[in-house]
Amino acid sequence: MTPTIPETSTSLVLEAFKQPLSIKSTPITTPTPTGTALVRILSTTIRPHSRAGFAGNQVLPFPVPYTPGNSAVARVLDVGADAVSLQPGQLVWVDGFVVARDDPVGTQILLGLSDFGGKKQAKLFKAWPGVWADVAQVPLENCVPLNETILCDQMGYSPADLEYIERLAIANAGVKAAHLAPGQTVVVCPATGHYSGAVAELAAQLGCRVIALTRSVTKLEPLTSRHPRILPVELTGDVARDTAAIRALCPGGGAADALIDMSPGEATANPTHLYSGLASLRNHGRAVFLGALRDVTIPYMSLMVRNINVRGQFMYSRDQLGDVIRLIESGVVKLGREAGHEVVQGGFKLAEWEEAVRVAEEATFWGRQTLFLP
Ligand SMILES: NC(=O)c1ccc[n+]([C@@H]2O[C@H](COP(=O)([O-])OP(=O)(O)OC[C@H]3O[C@@H](n4cnc5c(N)ncnc54)[C@H](OP(=O)(O)O)[C@@H]3O)[C@@H](O)[C@H]2O)c1
Structure with missing residues (x-):
């Protein structure tokens, strides 16, 4: 009609x-x-x-x-x-x-x-x-x-x-920019916000092991209780200690394939979670910046010697939007x-x-x- x-x-x-x-x-x-x-x-x-x-x-x-x-x-x-x-x-x-x-x-x-x-x-x-x-x-x-x-x-x-769909479209652009494949390990930090949580739930539903960084592990329970592939790390703020905790959750105690950072601007003053995430990446790993941190220092030499691919991602392409809708229509993403x-x-x-x-x-x-x- x-x-x-x-x-x-x-x-x-x-x-x-x-x-x-x-x-x-x-x-x-x-x-x-x-x-x-x-x-x-x-x-x-x-x-x-x-x-x-x-x-x-x-x-x-x-x-x-x-x-x-x-x-x-x-x-x-x-x-x-x-x-x-x-x-x-x-x-x-x-x-x-x-x-x-x-x-x-x-x-x-x-x-x-x-x-x-x-x-x-x-x-x-x-x-x-x-x-x-x-x-x-x-x-x-x-x-x-x-x-x-x-x-x-x-x-x-x-x-x-x-x-x-709005949140998943942005999350999916991050997942795509990180070239994630099922079975790979991604560090998502933080993971309790509207968009960062969507990154974690999407990556888990696509078959990734998701190491989710948070200042409060109980805050993550609604996600970890639904998605067994989401593994929490409660941040202490000590970069070396938090990096060790992330690595302990990587297969064989190794290193992560990718990092997706979706930090809000408020975290600019003390982005230790970003440093722990970057430090836990394997050689040739990928780091995607989706968040709103202002000016933060980057461990240039450490990234260089490990051939880390760092990229920013703003919004998404029309094709990526179509992909999200197909993931929902096919029941892969709930x-x-x-x-x-x-x-x-x-x-x-x-x-x-x-x-x-x-x-x-x-x-x-x-x-x-x-x-x-x-
Ligand atoms: N790239 C794009 O196209 C795109 C699109 C949309 C949004 N964004 C950006 O994405 C960012 C995140 O959005 P969101 O809605 O997911 O998050 P949000 O609600 O702004 O914050 C999410 C989480 O950040 C952590 N956090 C807050 N203040 C912090 C601090 N001072 N230090 C460390 N961690 C802190 C908290 O996690 P815990 O308490 O668990 O630690 C909080 O739950 C926004 O700033 C937005 O601008 C980007």
Whole structure:
């Protein structure tokens, strides 16, 4: 059945820093412009740093006024004239990693989240409002089809469960950058955050031995109890001692094949976990930097003599995103309550934004998702 297109969309808008969000009603453009899809938002993420950002303490820069909201699970209502595959009625994941069509490598933004402060990025950011809305117009190519029969009818996943694709997409890019193969050993540090925990659970489900570094081993229990391949190391902060503890968990007391670091900026002051992780790598091992550490010193000589390949990884490619969805559709990677993922307070309506951003600020632990379900 062809979905009915409403006349207006309702979205949340931040007009100015330190002001409350307002709920705005906007007429929907018809016909749907070329290059776009009109979608009904079913679930969209509220990030922990939203409230601080609205108050002007942004982790990533963004201009005001703007509509927040990065990624979503949505239903296509209509498509522009150039759509050749996407159909009204289809369930999609709206990818919040938007690249300029005329400068895909040079100009990239996070929809409704950050323009990274650049002039060209600012233009792109303004052109595509975020998805904290009931209905949104989004770039056609950012709508990634989801097989509703398999994911919802057969596997029983809800749109809220499927929004976890956002974390797995980033985690998978790290796993791919580390060239991990089943049976290999990867050190993941830390492993209890939204994204770092997703790296650990994904690598374990792909058949890797995951050595997860944490300052509190009990914090890791929700992951270690579900994934026997995740082995915790409680950090002492003593680099030599922590390196020995990591090596003791490597096959034969040897060394790890790869390290994926997803440290938050707060860990910059004392990144001993990074040093222990790097020290535990085998010759020709790989180190992937996915996190947000600022300026840290690197053991240059030690990395050089061991031929360690060090690389950074920002977001992911469209192909990698498709790979994640196939891993879920094939049942290799699990979602939802049984996987340990929790929709905090069952989700929120747009009108409940104030409570939602407050709750999201506290829900930083692995697997917790604070969502609008408009
Ligand atoms: N590369 C990309 O494309 C990409 C995409 C998304 C996000 N990111 C970045 O990924 C980073 C991590 O995000 P997240 O949501 O997983 O993590 P998070 O919630 O910011 O932090 C995760 C963990 O870091 C550890 N930690 C916190 N403060 C620390 C400190 N002062 N010293 C040492 N460890 C500390 C804690 O682990 P324990 O208590 O267990 O030790 C905490 O559970 C973010 O900063 C984000 O910018 C990158």
